[in-house]
Amino acid sequence: MNALLLTDVQYDFLPGGALEVTDGDLIIPILNQIQKKFELVVATQDWHPKDHGSFASNHKGKNPFDTTLLGGLDQILWPDHCVQGEKGAEFSSQLNMHAVEAVFRKGTDPGIDSYSGFFDNGKKKSTGLGDFLKGRGVMRVFLGGLAADFCVGFTALDALELGFDTTLIEDATKPIDQNGWNNMKQTILEKGGNIISSSGIGF
Numbered sequence: 001m002n003a004l005l006l007t008d009v010q011y012d013f014l015p016g017g018a019l020e021v022t023d024g025d026l027i028i029p030i031l032n033q034i035q036k037k038f039e040l041v042v043a044t045q046d047w048h049p050k051d052h053g054s055f056a057s058n059h060k061g062k063n064p065f066d067t068t069l070l071g072g073l074d075q076i077l078w079p080d081h082c083v084q085g086e087k088g089a090e091f092s093s094q095l096n097m098h099a100v101e102a103v104f105r106k107g108t109d110p111g112i113d114s115y116s117g118f119f120d121n122g123k124k125k126s127t128g129l130g131d132f133l134k135g136r137g138v139m140r141v142f143l144g145g146l147a148a149d150f151c152v153g154f155t156a157l158d159a160l161e162l163g164f165d166t167t168l169i170e171d172a173t174k175p176i177d178q179n180g181w182n183n184m185k186q187t188i189l190e191k192g193g194n195i196i197s198s199s200g201i202g203f
């Protein structure tokens with residue numbers, strides 16, 4: 001069974017959002033188009049409390065994109081984004097959510113960030129996504145969404161570690177930073193992941 005994972009297609013990562021990804025909106029028609037090829041579609045949602053430790057605003061004297069230590073881990077500080085219940089945390093109304101069977105929220109603990117849809121950055125807590133997919137008999141996962149160099153990439157790396165055959169759909173994702181994305185792609189390929197174009201989905 002093949003599953004499609006829609007990663008964080010939320011207003012704050014789209015043009016005009018608090019942590020906007022350039023051309024992030026261009027992936028939405030592609031994600032809508034490819035959903036019909038999959039028997040299972042799930043989504044992740046970045047879902048932070050206002051006092052989240054990844055927000056620069058919660059660290060005196062720090063600015064967005066500065067770094068700090070959070071819970072003993074290196075942390076990039078972000079603009080406030082995807083605050084629980086706010087517009088920026090909502091899925092784009094352009095994204096077709098009808099076929100999405102489950103949504104996995106992440107980043108809810110103020111003391112740790114969570115890029116991957118499977119685990120927080122310290123691998124302390126699981127979201128349940130891995131068990132859900134395994135329970136549904138999923139062997140192969142395909143990924144798209146935002147942002148390529150953070151949440152999509154780290155979700156792909158955890159999927160590989162959990163033993164899923166993992167494929168990133170390159171035209172269905174966009175990065176915050178192109179260099180970071182080049183490095184992430186390299187790592188995904190080295191760990192056995194696949195990177196394809198949506199036109200190359202072979203079923």
Ligand code: VGL
Binds near residue numbers: 013046115148152
């Ligand atoms: C993300 C930075 C902070 C993402 C989430 O969805 O890629 N990036 N929070």
Ligand code: ZN
Binds near residue numbers: 048054081082107
């Ligand atoms: Zn976040």
